[in-house]
Structures are given as structure tokens and as C-alpha cells.
Amino acid sequence: MFKVKVRKIGNSLGAILPSEVAARLRVREGDNLSMTETADGIQLSPYDPDFEAAMSAFERGRKRYRNALRRLAK
Numbered sequence: 001m002f003k004v005k006v007r008k009i010g011n012s013l014g015a016i017l018p019s020e021v022a023a024r025l026r027v028r029e030g031d032n033l034s035m036t037e038t039a040d041g042i043q044l045s046p047y048d049p050d051f052e053a054a055m056s057a058f059e060r061g062r063k064r065y066r067n068a069l070r071r072l073a074k
Contacts, residue, residue: 004015017025027033027046036043062069 002018002021004017006013006015008014017027022028025033025044025046031046032048033044033046034048036045
């Protein structure tokens with residue numbers, strides 16, 4: 001368990017992550033974290049569900065339009 005200090009940053013509040021937590025999440029300054037409310041509290045994750053959905057849509061389109069994309073690349 002880690003203690004996190006909440007500080008005022010501009011008009012917002014921010015939580016400072018201990019370096020051990022940032023290393024485990026593999027995040028650096030400027031990275032975005034997704035925050036999900038669970039039954040146990042709040043979960044922070046570098047996983048972005050919107051990005052995952054966009055990549056899934058891209059993969060479907062890439063397979064379907066493989067030949068067209070190859071011709072456009074020329």
C-alpha cells in the first residue's frame with residue numbers, strides 16, 4: 001500500500017505517484033492514465049479503452065481493404 005499526497009495544480013487537484021508505482025505502471029511525466037471506478041474504489045491504468053477500440057476498427061479495415069491500402073501506398 002502506498003500513500004499518495006493530493007496537491008493543488010492550477011484550479012485542479014492532483015495526486016503525486018510514488019516512483020515505485022509509476023515504474024510498475026510504466027508511465028512517465030506527460031502520460032495519460034485511465035481512471036475507472038470499481039466496487040473497491042478507483043483503479044488507475046495506462047490502458048486506454050478508446051484507443052483499443054480504435055485499433056480494433058483499424059485492424060478490421062486493414063484486413064478488408066488490404067489491396068486498396070497497398071495501392072494507395074504506391
